[in-house]
Amino acid sequence: MPIPNGLSWSLKKIWQQRETLSSSGDMQKFVTSGKFKIQRLYNHLRQQGEPVRWKRIVCNSHASPKSVFIVWLALQDRLATKDRLRRWNIIADSVCSLCHNTDESRDHLFFECSYSAEIWSHVLQRSGIHRTSGTWNEKVQWVQKVSRSTRSKARLCNSLFCETVYSI
Structure with missing residues (x-):
């Protein structure tokens, strides 16, 4: 009918x-x-879909809603980075505004860029978290793993990640 x-x-x-x-x-x-x-x-x-591995980063976060939203966009690679804007013919120059070395993509911006990598290292150091640098995917996997816990240090790591991504 x-x-x-x-x-x-x-x-x-x-x-x-x-x-x-x-x-x-x-x-x-x-x-x-x-x-x-x-x-x-x-x-x-209900529709059956693939399980979302990063759900704890977004759903269990104690970070501000605006930072969680930006992280959600970044996790889906939907941020309006310069390389995406250039592909849409919105801008002509896609060089990173922070380091001026290479194209600004999500992976470069978080945290392959020397400037943003230094920010991330400083945030971790000031928080007493010992972590080596790595790619975007490695950082996301680390935060996913840490976010499984409900301990205060896990909440801190999750919030630091979200707020740092938002700030950059």
Whole structure:
């Protein structure tokens, strides 16, 4: 049955789910011991996707919301870095504004650039965290691993990462 005209967006979504549910076949697969199990229906309706490894960096962060948002963009490589802006023909020059040596990409900006690497090293040193420098992916993996813990040092590392990325 087609979706009626004049429905609000929320009612259209409900109507679409009604269609999905009716096309799923036998409703008995959502019933156990004579009771309807909403969890089974939810798992049937929700979209299954790849697990997000960096979720703890974003979801469990005690950093400011604006820094968490910027980190979320950076994790998806969606920041408006100069190399992306040049590809979109918005700017002509894509050289890093911090070091003036190479193109400004996410990986360069965090923390291959000598200037930003020095900032990161200084932040870690002032916080008493001993960590060697590495690529963006290595830093993200480290913060992912640290963010599994609920200890105060883990929260500090997570917040430092988010706030440093935001500041740069």
